[in-house]
Every structure is written in structure tokens, then in C-alpha cells.
Amino acid sequence: MSGNFPWLTVLAAVPFAGALLVAAVPAGKRALAKNVALLVTLVELALAIAVTVKFSPNGDRFQLTENHTWIKQFGVHWALGVDGIGVVLILLTAVLMPVLVLASWNDADAPQVRMDGTVGDTAAPRSTHAFFALMLAVEAMVVVSFAATDIFVFYVFFEAMLIPMYFLIGGFGGAQRSYAAVKFLLYNLLGGLVMLAAVVALYVATADADLGGAGQGTFDLMRITQAVGTGELNLNPTAEKAMFLGFMFAFAVKAPLWPFHTWLPDTMTEATPGIAVLVTAMVDKVGTFAMLRYCLALFPNASKTFAPLVVTLAIIGIIYGALLAVGQTDIKRLIAYTSISHFGFIIVGIFALTSQGQSGATLYMVNHGFSTAALLLVAGFLISRRGSKTIADFGGVQKVAPLLAGTFLVAGLATLSLPGLAPFVSEFLVLVGTFSRYQAAGIVATFGIILAALYVLVLYQRTMTGPVKAGVEKIRDLNVRELVVVAPLIALLLVLGVYPKPVLDVVNPAVDDTLSQVEKTDPAPSHPIEQVAAVTPLGGNK
Amino acid sequence: MTQTLVSAASGALLATGEGGPGLHSVPATGVFDATWLVIALPLLGAAVLLLGGRRTNRFGHWLGTLLAVGSFFVGLALFSAMLDASDADRSVNQHLWDWVSVGSFQAEVGLHLDQLSMVFVLLITGVGSLIHIYSIGYMEHDENRRRFFAYLNLFLASMLLLVLANNYLLLYVGWEGVGLASYLLIGFWQHKPSAATAAKKAFLMNRVGDLGLAVAIFLMFTTFGTFSFDQVLSGNAQASGGTFTGIDLMLLLAACGKSAQFPLQAWLGDAMEGPTPVSALIHAATMVTAGVYLITRSAELFNASPDAQLVVTIVGAITVLFGAIVGCAKDDIKKALAASTMSQIGYMILAAGLGPIGYAFAIMHLVTHGFFKAGLFLGAGSVMHGMNDEVDMRRYGGLRKYMPITFVTFGLGYLAIIGFPLLSGYFSKDKIIEAAFAKGGTSGYVLGSVTLVAAGLTAYYMTRVMLMTFFGRERWKEAPVGAPADWHEPHPHESPKSMTLPMIVLAFGSVFAGGLFVLHDSFVNWLTPVTGFSEGDSPFSEYAVTGMAVAMVALGALVAYVQYARREVPAVAPQGSFITVAARKDLYQDAVNEGLVMRPGQYLTRMLVWLDLRGIDGFVGGLAAFIGGTSSRVRKVQTGFARSYALSMFGGTALVVAATLMARMA
Amino acid sequence: MSMSADGVAGGVVLAEQLTRTSTGEAVQFWILAAVALLGALGTVFMKKAVHSALCLASTMVCLALFYMAQGAVFLGIVQIVVYTGAVMMLFLFVLMLVGVSSVDSLKETLRGQRVAAVAVGLGFGILLVAGIANASLGSFAGYSGGTSPSGAPAPSGTEGELIAQNRNVEGLAHIIFTRYIWAFEITSALLITAALGAMVLAHRERLTPRKTQRELSEARVRENINLAPLPAPGVYARHNAVDIPALLPDGSISELSVNQTLRARGQVRDVSREPVHRVAELEESGEVWMEQRGDVPTARHEGEEGGEPTEGGAPDGEPDGAADQDPDEAGTPHGDSVAAGAGSKESRS
């Protein structure tokens, strides 16, 4: 229990206050609004780094915890606390936000693209203030979702996120943005409602087991997981399965698991590049994070029974997403399908129920955030220069804008998880984790890396190489702002690829704790080799 | 910095001397501390040149070459330190930092230097430096020469990382790094669509191989719980035969992917799109031999499953013949040499598959091949340089008068590769043929005869290349059919000094290397502690085998002489028998690949795109439409006539009354 | 034929139940029930609305008699006086407004409405009857001291006495102004609102300002309708009775002079042709006599040759107000102006 300074509440309040501040900026001053937004995100980044520094990896599971009663009748507490996984993802959010604000610096100033594709009049560009205020609001809600240790608080912000996202997608996207926004909202709301039923059922179950004292139920995650562990709260199997499915459905829709994924391509194609990254790099991560934090911890038996099913769906997602990415003609839609494939990897890692798998999955969430952000933002620069999203309109950009092509290639290589870059480490861990539990699934998933190479290289070849196509010759190279956006992402991809140890050290204890919750241990090697070699290869911690 | 990184625990292991199979390493001390420098220098070069941008254009190529040569000298220093180290201390392990550690999955970034990797380090840095020097001249007038040298350095760094890694995961990093470098270098002239496609094809095929390596590592992890050389190759790894075979086959798949062996060999021919120094360095001397290194390094695993080794020899044999046949029909000089590379690597893979008998000879042939094949490629490069990038041999002819040095160095390389007695090719290839026979049993005879036939074919196509290029009528004087209007007759000239110097050095290597290695078996003794060595009883005496080999070579050369020296070489390729047509099309390998993989893949993709759009999205849209439809139909019930509403009201009352009566009745 | 209110065939009034009504009431019931039922069916199935209304009136009268038979004398009277007398007459009044003669074809327009209506009607009827049949009605209390089958206490106090003494009106008044006073006030409010509502609904605001007499005359002049006063019925006529039409100079009947209603009834008498011819002869003899005296012929002759605009010379002697007609109309052939004139006259009726 750290000192009394409410780190996490402040961490959540800063972007929220920032959002209000940006909204309050007088209408005319666009530049001021943008700068304020950037400043707020940088302050948030500093806070996040401070939180990470304060978090001691081998301390107890949840640190910097806070607990104030919020709604007495239900026994709902404004309980925040962060574990290894939470702190890493909050850091991801805090790092990505300034990059996104910079990247979509004048996305909101461009005139409105009407439904039939014609461009609105430049005299009435959309409101920049609303754009950045909503982005900050989303950041605040994402941070709370990562930091919540009270299921009710988590659920409220898990759902609240949809509203600003709806306006961001619907207000500032391409021609079909309203269709995409409505589809996004309906899909996720449906998921949320199913989850609401499960949350209520859980509360009732805790009330029966009198966890909250005086016949009251509780929403406190730690209390419930402890009760599940000690058998104080043993739900009958069918109820547990039903509740698991309720939670799982909402998270499967949020982090697109295969059959529920059709909203992502539309959203990412229509939204502006910055918002598309916001969706896939941060908002969707809440889904996978929640699978790890809530599905496994609260319903261990149901997780074990449903694990094979989820693994199969995820594997299908990997291959399906990759194959569809190869078949796309629109750049952003292609990147959307790559994200579906990557989310397949994350989910297979989580539900392989091995420490390598889950650590790999958590690291994957972080790496995917950076690699997709880099790829999408560079693609966004490319698209905004040429004004068209279809791949066929590009060709030979490498000759005209070598720097842009170079960063696009590096981002592409990160997406196909080239060793030496960050995604390789997490992908390999996920694959090893899956292979050690389900051999067949492991091998099929490994085919995903070949398809990954296919769709990235096909995209790179069609847009960048070959003779300079008409209309491409006027594309100018990256300007300073865009470089400042891409440089940190690529640097992080390199550093995390070469030295991911600090992140893994933070994540491992949380993962081991989750696995012990689910009573699953890694399958021991069949023919271990007694340590013959004199040299124990590894110094470091075992 | 090196001192601190060395892991604390040390304690030398008293190796059981010669016979002890398996790998026992001591922590790196003294000179060996500088092992990581070998990789760091080219990596630094690549980073500086890539990030430097235009500012480094002026001195970019010199910096690249300097770092390559520097790395070579560090290699030499290491080699000399290893020479005077005792046998046991030659296998050195340097731990740099912990890379990934999750539960029992421990991966470190550590280097392992022993006799085998020493050979490779020297070969890579040596030939690499020569090719850097050659490239200064060759890439003289290419505007992004700096980027070329950056990629070359990147290639050197990843190849060295591959051969120096001390666990399979780090080897995998080097493995893919080399794949990336070859992708960048093949596709260097990106404005040419054919180069871009070739680069993508190469990378994808390598990726298929990498799948094998990844699965092999998974198997190792699930079976042994670790994948570092110290444990896995320490000789006391026990597992079921099936697991070993599984791991070995996966490793073989990886080797095939990288070394362009039988199932995955289609990319090597197209890789010739890249500049010639690239072909010389990557697709002749170093990268393509990575597969052989992998198999030789994992000797412990392969020895544990004989049938896996049999598969390796079969793959090697098929590729030997495949490459030779294709080589005979190619008119493009670089494609002919590429086919010959494929065939020669087939030899090495075959030798490596023979087990302890062949490991040493495979590596010996690998080194000698590195010399003469690089020499041949550089020779071809200087010929193209002179004939303003004309690659079709039917446009050459009688160039010996115009390029004497190239003619001599190319000639020496030619003699070496066909196995002309006393040259390096003769020694290393004969040993392989001998080892093939020495395998014993029917497979011994089959493999032996295959290698003999291949030797003959090699002589045939190399002589053909030699004659068509340097002898015969000067066909490049008259304009080729359908030449562009501004065609002017090329005037061949000798290449500048910076290009011919490396060719001369390589020529020396290809002449004397063989003899040096065979001199009281110095090379075999050098490698035995790592790979082990056993004589094997060959049905023929050593001299009989050599005799047969030389006879086959002479026969091949004679046939080529008859066909290409005596008769006039037509300027336009004749139709030729069905074999030549097939060979021209690389025995329809591309057709097979497209038919088996590409086309079904495209159909599947198109079907899935349709499914996603119509199927899943269709279902969701359908749901919405269904609800809309039913509501519009139910709406029609409200007809607007007061009397129909009255009827429904009255009907309702009747039902209520009936219900109450029913309730009262019951 | 109204049965006496107390319905008691005589004998001492004991507290016994009314199980059987007197035979007179029975007879009355069966006859009048038939009449009522026929009236009801008539209301539904008569083609002309007026006939329906009358059938309904007959049913209502039968019901009134039933009330009286059952001791509700006040209600019976009110039924006849108020309900049948006023409300039914209101119906007829509205029928007259809406169009008495309108005959509805009984052919059904809504698909399946008739079959369904009959089916549901029959079903409902049978259900009701079945319901009443097996409802435990028990024996009637009647107004001579019987006990109510539902066990409700017999009315006591003044109310009880009034009932016992069959003083129906006072009894009702007593109950209304004690227990149901609240309902009484509300219904009075309801009636007022209803009256107001009817007025609001039926009242129609004038959309255009009321035309003053001046505007009317100007309009008549503008539209050239009967500018000169119409000929009194008797100008050429021999009689001045209302039902004899006036004659125009050319001998045809002037439509204006005939009353709408009389024509509708067909009570317009015929005018014999003979006096008309007599007049014609008189005029011609006049002209012959003038020519014999060598006077200047009257203006009428010239009119026949030329179609001079001013003369007009319309045969029917209608004063031609063509002077101020707009030019294009003047140019139209004669037939037109006559038709227009006649037409406009016609519409005025």
C-alpha cells in the first residue's frame, strides 16, 4: 500500500481535466487547442513514467491501490490498483497518446468528406477542439479501465469509452464514417449489455455467498478472486460457464475475436489514421487485458473448459485475418485485417494458459500497439499526400520519398515480426506457449508468420517499388512533425526487440499469479537435460 | 564493456579430448573477449550509413569497406588465438546479456566461437571484404551506393550473428536478418518490377524455411526445456527417435529454405536480379551455405536419427542433379552460375547428410566453393561491366583477347570448380564422392554414382560457359535481332584495378586452398573436435574413385568442347530437345509452385474476402434487414378503417369473456 | 297498457322472493321482446338511414315499457321523453342535414369484415348467454321486501321505506342526492362540456370577411348577372300565382321565377302557349299599321341585319350588358353570350 497520494486517480483525472480544458479553449484558437492537448498528453506521460517507477516488480500483486466507497447500496467502491500487466498497458497508452496527438495535428482541420465522397467547403472545417477533447476523454477512460480493481468501475468505463469513440469515428472520418461509427457502437453495445447481465449475475452470486458482509454482494475484484481461490464462492458450473461467456462475449467483440470482427475493418478504414490507431492500439487492448484480468481470474474452471474453443477461434482469426489482408485493395483496410490477425495471436497466447503464452501475449499487446501505430500513421501520411486509399493508385514511392518508404518498410517489418524488432519476441513467446500446450494449434499459428510476410511485402511492393506511377511523383517526403511522430515508435520497436527484459520482469509475476489463480502450470519438458555444462548460462534472476 | 558482460561462473571443463562428441565450451577470456566486435563493426557500419543519410554519401563506401576489413582482422586475431589455444579451450562461450526470460524459457544473447564458426567467420569476413572492395568499382556510378554498402554491412553483421550465436533463438535472429539483407540487396534496384518481385519471392521462400526452424525450436523447448547449444548439443540429450527425426526434418526444411535446396529452390535463379557483388557474396559464398552450417552445427541431433540423415542425403542428391541439369541450358551467365551454386550446395548438403564421414568434407567443399564461385561471379560481373550489362552469353564470344585478367581468373575458377586435378575443387569434391561411396550399402552406391554424374555435368556446363564467353566468334559485333535503334556495338574492356584485385586473390584461393586443406588433413583435424570424424569403408580404393571422377570430368569437358568449340555457336537460342526447354524453364519449378501454392492461395483469399463481405457481414446486415422487413409487414395490419379496429376490439372482448368463463368453469 | 308499477297481483306483501313475474308482465315481455329484437335487427339491416332510426326508436320505446314493468317508472318516462324523444330526433335532424335520401349499399368493402363480424358477434352472443345461464343469479328480490341473492342488506332508512312504498321518483332522488351526489355533479359538468364541444365542432369560422351589400351589388354588376331587375312574374303572364312560371319575351319559361322546392316537388303548373301567340300577333299588327302610316321603322329592324356590338339584339330580349364586357368576349358568336348569360343565371338559383 503506497503512501496516501492517489496516483491512479490523478493519472485518470489529468486527461479528463485536459479534455475539458481543450474544450474550453476559445473557438477561434485552433493552434492553442492542439498545443494544450499535446501538453496534457506529455504531463500524462510523465505521470505514467512516475507510476511505473514507483511500481516494484516483485512487490505484491496490486500496488498503488485506492478505495473509496462510491455507491453504498450496491457496495460499489471507486477501487483502483495496478498490477504488472496494468502498469505496462497504461505506459503504452501514455506513450502513444502524444504521438497520436502529433500525428493527427491537422486531421481535424481538413474539410469534411461528404457521404458521396465530395469534399465539403473549407470555410466550415470541423471542430478541432472537439476532436482533441474527445481523444483525451478516451485516454482517461482507457487508463481507468486498466487501473480499475472494481468490476463495476471497470464495466462503467469499459462502456463509457464507446461514446467519445463513436463521435470521433462518426465526426471526423472518411465518406462512410457514419455507417462505420454506428456499426462500431452497436457491436460493442451488444457485447456490453451481455456483459452487464453477467456482472449482475456475479454480484448476485457474491451476495448469496455473502462476500460483502451483511447479505450484500461485492464488486471488489481482489475479494472475489480470493473467495474463488479459497472456495468460499464456488459457483455451480453452468452459472460459471454462463457468466464466463457473458464476460468473454463482450471482450471478444472489443478485441476482435474471429466471428465478431467485422466492425474493425470498417472502423479503421473510415476513421482518420490517428483515431484508427486509438481504436486498435488502445481501446481494443482493454478487451484482451480484461480477458486476462477478469475472465481467467473470476471463472477459472469455465476458462479451462472453454480454452480450446477460444484457441480454435483465435487460430482461425490469425489465418483468416492474414489471408484477407492479402486480398485487400485498400491500405487501411489491409492494416485492419492485419490487426485482426495480431489479436488472434494475443488471444491464443492468453488462452494457451502457459506462462510463456501469457507473458508473450501481454508483451504482444504493447508491441502491437507500437508496430500498428507506426504502420498506420505512416500509411496515413502516404494517403493524405496522395489523397486516395487504394493501393493501385500508388507505385514507386520509394524513389520519390525514400524516408517515408524507409519508415514504412521498418514498420512493415515490425508487423511481420522480423527478429531484432519488438514484435518478434512476443510472437515467439506466444507461439512457444501455444505449442507447448496444443502442438497442432502452435504449428498452424506459425503459418501465420509466412502469411504476415506475404501481406506486408505485397503491400510494400505494390506501393513503394516499381516505376513511379502517375500522380505519385508529387508526393513529398516526411516533414519534421511526421518524423518526430515516427522516430520514437521505431526507436521503441528496436529497443524492446533487443532488450525486452525490463517489461518482461514487470509482467511475469502478474502472469504467474493469474496462472496460479487458474491452477495451470506449464507442461514440463518431456526429456529435460541435466545441467552438464559447467557454465550456468544465465546470470540474472531465475 | 566486454569484461563486465562475461558471466560470472566459469571453470573450464576438461574435455574428453578428441573423441568426446558434443559441445563443451569455456567462458571467453583474453582475446576471445573481442568476439562480439566481429559483429559489432559491420552493424555499426550499417547503422551509420543508414541513419547518416546523404551526408555520408561521399565516404560511405570507404567506411563500409574499412569496417568489413576491420572485422576480418579481428577474425584473424581470434583465429590466431584459437590456433595456439589447446584443443579443449577452442570452444568459447561469451554471454552478452539476458534477452528473454519467462518461466523456464531462458534466452540469452551470447556468442559461441569454436573451430566450425571460426572457419565461417574467416570465410564470411574474408570474402565479404574482397567483395566490398570489388563493389567500390562495380557500383561506381550508382547514385545510392551508400545504401548498397549499408545493406552489405547489415548482411555481414547478421551472417556473423548467425554463425556465432550460442542458442538456436539467436541463430533464428541471424537467420531472418540474413533473409532481410538478401531481400534488400536483391531488390536494390527497386524501380525494376522484376527485381522487387524476385526480392519478395526470396524473402517469402526463406520465411517458409524459417517456419521449419521455429517449429524445430518449439520441439526442442518442449522436449529439452532449452535450446541453447551448450545443453542441446552437449551429447547427453535423450529423446524418442521420433522427436529427433522431427527436429531434424524441421532443421532440414530451414536449411532447404535458406540454401535453396530441392523443395524451396525456386528463388535462387531469380535472385540474380540483384547486383553481381550481391550474387557473389550472398548467393554464392555465404548466405546459401547457412543451411550447411545449421546441419553441421546440429550434428548431435542429426547423428541421433539416421533416417533424417538419409532424407538430407536424398534432398542433396536431388538438388545436385536438378542444379546441374538447369545449369546446362541457361544462356544468362549469372543464372548458369546460380544453378551451379545450387548444385554445389547440393554436394555439401549430401556430404553433411552422410553423418560424421561427410561433415568435415562438406565444410571443406563449402570453403573452396566460396573461393572459386565468388571468383566466377566476380569474373562474370567484370564481363558484364565491360559489355555494358549484357548477360546473354550468346551475345559474348572471344572475349579472352579483350579481358585477359578476367579470362585468367575466370579460367582458374573454372578449372577449380570442375575438379581439375590438384586444384581446390578437385580435392574437396573427390573427398565428398569418396565419402558418398564410403556410406556403404546400396545408398552408398546410389549417392556415389549421383555425385559422379553431377561432376560430369558440372564439367559440361562450366566448359560451355567458358567457351561461349571467351572463345568462338565475337557475336557481340552484329546487332541482336530486335535491338533498339540506338544500339551501339559494346566495346569490351578490362575492369579497373579495384575490381580485378579481388578476383586475383580469389583465383589464388581457388587454386591453393584445396591443397592447403588436404596437406596432412589439417582441415579435417581442425574440425573433428566439433563434428567428429569416422573413416567409413568405401568399396573402392581412394585412387579408383579419384580416377573415375577425373574420367567423368574429362568426358563432360570433351562433350562441351565438341558441341560449343567445334560447331558455330548460334546467336539465337535454338529450340533444343524437350529437356533443354524444360531446363530453360528451371524444370518448371515456378509452374509447380504457382500451381500448388500461389493459385489455390489466391482463390482461397478471394473466397474468404467474399465470405467476409457476404457471409459474416451479410449475416449481420441480414439480421437488420429481417427486422426491418417484419416490422414493415406487421405495420400493414393497421388498415385505418375504424371498423376493422372495432372488430379487433370486439374480438378481444369476446376472448376476455371466454377466458373468464373458462377460468370459472375450471 | 302500462302495467301498474307495483306489479303485485295482490295479497299481503310478505318477504318472499320474486321468482315468477305476473303473467301480464310475461305476456308483455314476450311480445315487446320480439318487437325490440326486430327493431334492433331493423336498425342494423335497413338500407335507408331514416328507417334505421325509426326502428331504433321503436326498440327504445319497448325498452321504456320494460323499465316500467320492472318498477323503474321514472326511467321509463325519461327513456321515452329524453332518450327517444330528444336524442333520436337529434339523429333524424342530423340525418336530414347529411342527406336523408342517401342509400347505403350493403355490399361490404373491407375484405372478410362481414364474415368476421358475424362470427365474432355470434360467438360473443353465445358466450354472453352462456355466461348469464350458468351465472348463479338466484331468485330476484323484487321491490316487495325480498332479500337480494348477493346477500346485500336490504335498503334501510328512508330509502327502504320509499322503495317499499314504491315511490320510485323520491327513492331515486334520495339516492342520487345522497350517495351519488358526486357522480351527479360530474355528469352535469360532462353535459356542459358536451354542449360546448358540440358547438365548437359544428361551428365554422368565416374564412372570408362577410360581403357587405355594396360588394354584392358590385359583384353582380361585374358578373353581369340580372343587372336590371328581373321581370316581375306577371309581366307577360296572365297569372301571378307562385307556382306559375313567368314567361320571357320569346315565350320560354324563366327559370328564376320558379321556386326550388316546388320544382323539386314537381308542383310547377304549366303555362299554355295560346296567350303568347296572341301577344306576338298584336306586335306584328302594330308594325304593319306603322308601315302603312310611313313612319320610320323602329330601331329593332336594323338590329337584325348587322351584328352591331351595341345592339346585341338577343332574341330572348335579355338586356345585353355587353357594353362593359371585355372585348374578346364580345367577339364571340351569339350562342356563347346567351349560354354564358343563361349559364350565369342558372347558377344563381
Next chain:
Amino acid sequence: MNPANYLYLAALLFTVGAAGVLLRRNAIVVFMCVELMLNATNLAFVTFARMHGNYDGQVIAFFTMVVAAAEVVVGLSIIIAIFRSRRTASVDDANLMKW
């Protein structure tokens, strides 16, 4: 005869009135049928009053008449209003309130 017969008569009249409402198209006739139904109920009320031996039934009948009168007034004025604007008194013609 059993006084309950009045109830049967009331039921029959009521049903005939209801059927009339459904069958006839002329607004006024429909309206009359409604009146018929009301009268049927009044008859039932009076019979019940007699059954219970008190005048409550009759008071209810009395109030029903009052309400009926009010209803007729408003109903007919509506019919007049419709007729004046539409020149028709058929119930089926006023069918704008539909899907």
C-alpha cells in the same frame, strides 16, 4: 316467466348492436347501433336493480343515459364536421390514420 329473461334480451340486443357497429358503413347508423348497445346495458342495469331490490341499478342506468346523451351530441357534431369537409358520412372514408 323468470325475470332473468330480461338479461338474455339485453345480451341479444347488445350483440346485435355490436354486430351493427361492425357491419354498417354509414356513420350515423353505426352511431345508432352504439346507442342500441347502451340501451341494452341500461335494460340489464334495471333488471339488476330489481334483482337486488334497490334503486342503485336504476341510478346507474340514469347516469348512463346522461353520458349517452352527451356522447350523442359530440358524436353527431363530429359527423357533421366530417360531412361538411368531406361530403361523405361513411366511416370507411376517414381512413387517413393508418400505416
